[in-house]
Amino acid sequence: MEDKVLYEKGQAIIALLHEDYYFFENLNSTNLERKKVTQETYNFIVSQALVYFNDLITNYPYSDYYVLALYEKAHFEYQLDNKKAAKEMFLSILNLENNKWKFTINDSLMSLAAIAIEEHEFEQALQYLDRRKSNGLFYFCGNERETTEIRMKNMYNEIQEGSKKK
Secondary structure (H helix, E strand, O other), X not given: OHHHHHHHXXXXXXXXXXXXXXXXXXXXXXXXXXXHHHHHHHHHHHHHHHHHHHXXXXXXXXXXXXXXXXXXXXXXXXXXXXXXXXXXXXXXXXXXXXXOOHHHHHHHHHHHHHHHHHOOOHHHHHHHHHHHHHOOOOOOOHHHHHHHHHHHHHHHHHHHHHHHHO
């Protein structure tokens, strides 16, 4: 039960980020001071959520919430530009035998493809996207489906363009 509480506390903190439209608007602001303060606030909020996810990952490795906490942590590490750590976590999500959360596998494949594209590892990116495609396209809603399909198409295009330059 403590594992569920830790996960829900981390999720509650994350919800603070998603509730404020102006927060994300400020992250993209041309006002550098506003952008800096907003980024510092974002980093602080993320660090607080990571405390709960880290606790769950460390102390409850067999929890039903373990994969979800690892998934959230991997995304935040990626957003905080800790690509190496994020990549390791996304890969470990793929290698978990008892992962019943298919969306974490599919989304990890998308994130690994994005990292591979950034690192100009186009063949590896293509393998991740193809695996994602063969996993079946599971979505929570139509918007997610359309967004994912557009994102995948754009990533395939980036791979094709990047491969030509090599």
